[in-house]
Amino acid sequence: MPNEPVLALRGISKRFGAVQALTDIDLEVRAGEVVALVGDNGAGKSTLVKAIAGVGPADEGVVEWEGRPVQVSRPHDAQELGIATVYQDLALCDNIDVVGNLFLGREILRAGVLDEVEMERRSRELLQTLSIRIPSVRIPIASLSGGQRQTVAIARSMLGEPKLVILDEPTAALGVEQTAQVLDLVERLRERGLAVILISHNMADVKAVADRVAVLRLGRNNGTFDVKTTSQEEIISAITGATDNAVTRRKARNAEVAK
């Protein structure tokens, strides 16, 4: 295959006590590709993301990174590989300014002292390359809108120069314009050749930016669809489990006959 997957999951399973959260999950993401991970509540999306990010390692299955099997047992392992995760609850400090948040935990030092000038310069550069519009990089996160915070959180994940970015419900609590900003940013990540896993409930968002959609249902793969050739209804029926019933079978047969 010319375009080898950056990340490939093979047969991932995860149990919590008596609950089988994930069963035999396969997933592939390639560079420059946005894969949407969709599913109903409790379908196992977050569990799968945690397995990839090293927060809650899988019980069984193989994680392949650029073709070789790897162990991701701690968040640190994932970061080493080049996997950046932006969680739903943002993980920013309200009381610190944009620059401080971008560089939190990896401050640039100059002779052992915080190099505010360099950090500010790089922050502006980073935000500019991602076309993120923030009124000022020196205002506390608390004064930013939800969409701006989300873009800061995503920009923050870019500092580690990752190859794969996982976005957990990035548009869940956002308004129309803010959602547009975030979706623009997702497209820019793809243009920069990154692999993106986008978790979303919003079919419109998924249709807008994703290349492929992987559906989880009750902890199992329930199909992977090409966004361009699949209708929203088909995806939704895969999510709700309505794929395999009389209506869809008739539809499929009719479609074949029509060909």
Added chain:
Amino acid sequence: MTTKIDETNGGDTEDVAPVAKDAVAAVDPRLLVRQEGFKGYLQEFGRKLRSGDLGALPVIVGIAIIWVVYQVKDDAFLSPKNLSDLSILIVGTGLISVGIVFVLLLGEIDLSVGSLSGLAASTMAVLNIRHGVPEVLAVVIALALGAALGALHGFFFAKIGVPAFVVTLAGLLAWNGLMLQVLGTTGTLDLDDDGFVQTLSSHYFSQLIAAYGAATVAVAGFFLAQFLGARRRKAAGVPSRPLSEILVRTGVLAVIAYAAAWRLNEYKGLPLALVIFVVVLLALDFVVRRTSYGRKVIALGGNVEASRRAGINVDLVRISVYALSGLMAAFGGIMIASRIGSASQQAGTGNLLMEAIAAAVIGGTSLFGGRGSVWSALLGMLVIGSIASGMALLGVANSVQYMITGAVLLAAVVIDSVSRRTQRSAGRG
């Protein structure tokens, strides 16, 4: 903060989806950009005031009011002797309060500092007087003891997960008990009048040049740091402070520094204790604002989970902050013993703990974590010390003094809470 905002906004507007294109102008119209120069500074100041970002203003106004009122009542208040005594009086509790500032930045509390300071002072005295340990070594051991016991609190809080309030409450009782044990039946141990510890509080740099020289070094150092910082920022193409603003700031500092030097020189000169206090303040202010450790402490006060995910070793930072609090408590205890000239069973009891916490809060450090400055220990102690010293001059009873200090503390917390709420609604919280 200022000028070149359009840089970040200049990017590629062409390829943006139409939805965003209409909504985003070249410069974000919602941003209130500060004007260059002095006028812009005043506007910014007014806006900060309205949005509840008061900074050190209320407490400075408070100090001014207290001083004017006392001076009118009794003109001995602003006399060189009284001011010089005040500057030594605030050092011990002020040092303890500096440790409290760090704990408050975490959004936690340390109730043990009073007892810990008493324990450190009596340990130092017992080692020196009963066991003949040299004074300097005894001080070092006492400081190490303070840091170790503080780290112990931090361990129970960070690793075991016991609420800090309870851990340090236990410390308050236990270390007070241990201090009584250490002192034994003697009760009070008098320190050597000409010894190292007493000298810390009794020595004055009496040459005129000392105080003025220190003021000059402070002002020049401040100006140079600001000026070079601004030049570096300009060179890197990020917004910088205009020269006029730097000059104004330096001017304000110069007025305060030289006025203090003049008053101190009128009496015995520059007190060593004050020098120690200011040096500690400068050093720890640097730690908070300019090192990654300080950044971690503030981040923890803002959002623990975010800090953890950013790879900050939360437990280690917590333990170290409590160790620092213990260290500063021991240091403060020793300076108090040095001022009184003895270590007694009363050391570290009474309202010392309350004063140390109140000073940090009155000085403007938030009780809610993540917001504050090391300098609030100095400002807060100036308020509390001024009230006490003025009351003593006027011959007012302790009872009234406690009630007034209580009212001031309440006022400070009210300002903290209200400004926090206003900041929330102004989106700066």
